[in-house]
Amino acid sequence: MRVVDRLNDDERAAAHAARLAPYVTPHLERRAAGVKHPVHDFLFTYYNFRPAQLLRWNPGFEVESRTSGSAERPTHSQLARVAQVHELLVATAARAGNFGCFGLHEWAMVHGSEENRHPMPLRLSAADTDRVTESHRITCSHFDAFRFFTPSAVGMNSLQPRSDDRPAYEQPACLHGGMDLYKHAYRLAPLIGSDLIADAFELAWDIRILDMRAAPYNMTGWTLDPTGEEWTPVAIETPEGKAEYVRLQREFAERGAPIRAALIAACERVLSTCP
Template sequence: MTTLLAAAEWRARAEAHAERADTLTAGHRERTALGEKHPIEDFLFTYYSYSPSLLRRWHPGPGVELADAAGDPRAGWRWYAEGHEPGSLVVDRDAMEAEKGPMLAVVARMLRLTASRPAAFGCFGLHEWAMVYRQGEHRHPVPLRLGQAATDEVVEAHELRCTHIDAFRFFTPDAVPRNRFEPTRESQPELEQPGCLHANMDVYKWAVKLGPLVPGELLLDAFELARDIRYLDMQASPYDMAPWGGEPVRIETPDGKAEYVRRQRGFAERANGLRRGILDAAFAPTPALQPVE
């Protein structure tokens, strides 16, 4: 069963989507033209390698028929087909399933399993500290806020509890054995949990991979979540991000830990809401997800 959207309605949504995407990517596009970089915001375009133009592309999601779409560029996009009404278009979920079935299954599994688990809030963002532990050269050309020796002392005063492979794989050799977990790509579905900042940033990645199965509004919501999380990730890091609007969250102090966890909880709730919305849109209604406690 599909819902028919009048041309005026869906074109207005598509235009609003493009304007919102342009606003979200304006700073990155301007810096790229000038050959400049922002170590917090530009990360989303380098780490995930998705271009601003991809964000401008609005999709209605499955089960929505776009009326009077003859001649629209979507007619030439992958995984679109003619709808029931003359001149209409719909997302061809069956064709995408036939071509990308295994990938869709992986994404659905990751979203469901991650959201089904209790959130853990005891990591305090120490993954970034573990990436510079006892290391003379660092990933980011930014000074350490406390200096190398004091940074190492913070790591040694805490237990590392990173559950995310794409953070853990950047740990320095001396930091690896200090971590409670040993994340691997194979164990990722079993370890991901909604308190993890990087797992919640990855909701954006999963939304992109699902392409036209995700309504455009959800895609931009996921991008905004990833952007907001990236700020906390760097604010709580050992780097001095104040020159780029990243006033430090001093996780080496009780007050800094409390602020980190408070914001971490908010991100977990937002991410699980997006996981539910994406699963419902791209696949089928899902059972109630684990509440964030």
Template sequence: MRLLDPPVLTEAEWTARQAAHERRVDAWVEPHQQRRRAGQAHPVWDFLFTYYSQTPGRLRRWHPGLGVVLTGPAAEARLDWPFHTRVGPGVAVDVEAFLARRSTAVGWVHGLLSATAGRSAQFGCFGLHEWAMLYRPGAGEVRHEQLPLRLGQAGTDAVVDSHRVQCSHVDAFRFFTRAGVPRNTLTPTRETQQQLEQPGCLHATMDLYKWAYKLSPAVPGELLADCFELAADVRELDMRASPYDLSALGWAPVAIETPEGKAEYVAAQRRFAARGTVLRARLLEVCRALLDDRPPGAVLS
């Protein structure tokens, strides 16, 4: 990744890209912050800011990515940001400092994304992970209590009983109810994540956003925003296909308990997987560039 003649952006060039990034993500950030100030929860969109640890402020923070030098007085402030250094006429990502702290994480993310990219997408889960999270709930296992169930508890349980649940994603599976766990055909764990994650999975697609911000500031802001936007689109489908009744929020259900609903779900799932394939490849390019630039002796998982 070491460039003898790295691209240099003038202040006018990079601040225009920064402003465009901020406008783009503010479509989600500003309503979220307004709700927080008002003490209002949102059962769909809060997930993007609570389950994912990236703060709104850091999401708004645009980076040019690896090997790009920002010039002008405004760039000087970035010298106080983590993993930035002076390069020639301006400021750029400090790859050496980044790898000194995060080379193991970069190696793990590269391994996960590579394994996922090399696996065939599966489209037969029909979003039943959300149903298994509500299957015959015990004490303390009720989620989103403010939302009614479209089919009631008995109807929700019946859908799970009549389907094959085959969730491969550890961070969905870990929210299954105690009764829902044995209904799954797999037992995904953190240790088996690289062996089980597959590109048709909605949660694996949403998590591209997580890997993008974990790799920041090495990831360009435009790629981070692309991953966030895809995560938001997938989140909407995930909840519309869930047992919850979202009609009060203006969303019609994707009734996966019916043949028509299953077809609608799989069609959307395929579109999201196609978008995810492109973004996963772009994230892998960042990982490879970092690993090619790792210092001697860097530890990789």
């Protein structure tokens, strides 16, 4: 049992806020100053969960129901959302991970384009960046990455996922699928507890860093907030970079597996409690 499990609700709320403050506070300060961070702002701008919501702690539907007997039962729309998330997570967990994608989705997002998706220069020339993209087999299974491919790169993807067939494609090694565990977690709030949401957020934070380190951008001068370490690229166009990418991808897949399993179990508890 973790120490936090023995705390009362006020103490757990304070511990939760303290845990996430190193991520949230710099974002709020940047936002107030009108400064954007192309990597660390992603979890606050792409995902629809406000910083105040992330910092707020709740015990979750099951704990509240068990301890007080007064928790409100989920609505029909909430139950439909739980069932949808459950279907996707179960399908993802049952599928073998693809450790041969090498983060090429970010390269396919700038293929043949005169503009970058982020306000940073490319590490290689535009022509060399295109050659890297074209010389690899692209196997992007995540629709929310695939939908940002440039028109010239769409046909290069060996898979063609759509927004309505995610359970048929999602796989547990996908970086974006790992980040989306955070989305699935907060979409289930307050039916699940904030501790699990925080676990998913921290995983998504670390995955986003790899996602951009393996992207074709030159991020010299950017640091790994809140650690302050300097960025270093994962040069997936080289054998060494590929090996590093796969090693980190496996670590994230291993970290994501228990979070996914906990979300599946939480969904099943809610669905069984509220037929």
